[in-house]
Amino acid sequence: MITIENIERVLRQLEALGDNLEHPSIETIIESRMPPWILNKVYTQRKIDKPWTIQKLRNFLSDLVEVNQQVKIDQYSNFRADSKPTTIKGEQKRMYRPERTSALSTMQTNHRETRSPTSRKRPCIFCSRVHWDSDCDIYSTVKGRMKRLKTLKKCTICLKDSHQGETCKAKKRCFYCKASHNSALCEKRSTPTLNITTLPKKQESIYPDKKESPVLLYRSTGEPQTNKAKDILLLCKEIRVFNPVHPQKQRRALALFDIGSQLSFISKKLSSQLQLAESDHRNMLVAPFGTKEPLQCPTANAQLSICTVDNEIITINTHVVEYLTQEI
Structure with missing residues (x-):
């Protein structure tokens, strides 16, 4: 499931x-x-x-x-109950068992099975609330979950008692990275495969004292984060992008990770600043946030290079649009 x-x-x-x-x-x-x-x-x-x-x-x-x-x-549970060894004493060991089916035993078996x-x-192994283990927001980090399992003396593979992960016989693999640990403890479970929407930087970080902040959360209005009701936080990160043909043409832009997007988009302004080579100009139906009907807008294809925090260069195919969403 x-x-x-x-x-x-x-x-x-x-x-x-x-x-x-x-x-x-x-x-x-x-x-x-x-x-x-x-x-x-x-x-x-x-x-x-x-x-x-x-x-x-x-x-x-x-x-x-x-x-x-x-x-x-x-x-x-039925398998465990049926597989328990029974002790037979004396002459009962040689008791004759006819090769026919007992109606009573059949009825009892069917009743047990149905x-x-x-x-x-089963509740969450970490906080005992009713949700999936991998969705626990109280112990949301792998480090916190490992510490919690250590406190509970649970196996890191099958999440059960009485043994450690090194001796676990459960043949389970992580759904995300296929390694031999539980899916709720996967450090590679993140959003690197999500499409990226890059917009010019026009906002202040909510971590002003850090040069390299973690993934940031911005409100769609660009105001500081508050606890007001109905505020929606967007998964954003400031990244360095550049022209793959002319790497000296660089800019810092805000990347919005939109899990519902099937394509990657950048603004026309950013494309002009980097002097990207645009091709295949055509109209496309795009459904921005919260809209029920898609909108038709002119687009063009362009390649964009991204520098990761590990200094790895990733080149992606993007669609250049004049306007996709309000400033964030």
């Missing part, structure tokens, strides 16, 4: 950015990520529960995950 977990995580991030999720394209993308057996259940439920919405789809998938996990827990779930989904 890792696919459903990841879909729900992305949808929550889109909600935090203010995107409208009740859109047919969102439903199409979600369904394209599902295996056939889940898709069959979704189509059946959609015929019953009308009108069908994205929220109903999310609730149905969440219930499906919970039931699936409970079935696995019950099956494991019993209804009695316990809920």
Whole structure:
């Protein structure tokens, strides 16, 4: 059920950015990520529960995950109970067992296998609240989670008791980097694969005393961060960009990491400052933040080079637009 977990995580991030999720394209993308057996259940439920919405789809998938996990827990419990050795004394060891099926044992077995779930989904291993381990916001860093597991004396691979990670026999791999640790402890789980929208720098950092600040959070109004209701924080980072053909033409720009974007965009002003070579001028339908209908705007293709904090040079294909969103 890792696919459903990841879909729900992305949808929550889109909600935090203010995107409208009740859109047919969102439903199409979600369904394209599902295996056939889940898709069959979704189509059946959609015929019953009308009108069908994205929220109903999310609730149905969440219930499906919970039931699936409970079935696995019950099956494991039954296996443990059936596999316990029994001690047979005396002449009982040579007892004749006829090769026929007992109706009583069959009924008992079926009753045990089809019993209804009695316990809920396992809570977060770190804070004991009801959410996925990898979504814990109380212990949000890998360092904090490792320290918490050490306090609880849990294995870092299977998150269970009685042994350490070095001796764990569970053959689990991290979903994100495929290493032998739990997915909730992945240090490589970040947003480097997300598309980048770069805008000219016209704001002050919320870390004014640091030259190299971590990834910054800016409000869309450009004002200092506050605790007011309905404020939406955007995942931003100031980066150094330059012309790949003429590296001496450089600028510092603000990169906005938009998880819902399928392409990377830069402003026309930044393209002019770097004197980038533009090609393939055409009109494109773009859906900015919070809009229900896409807007048509002229674009052009251009290559842009980015210098990372590790001094690695990354060249990406971008789309040059006159205006994409308000200043942040």
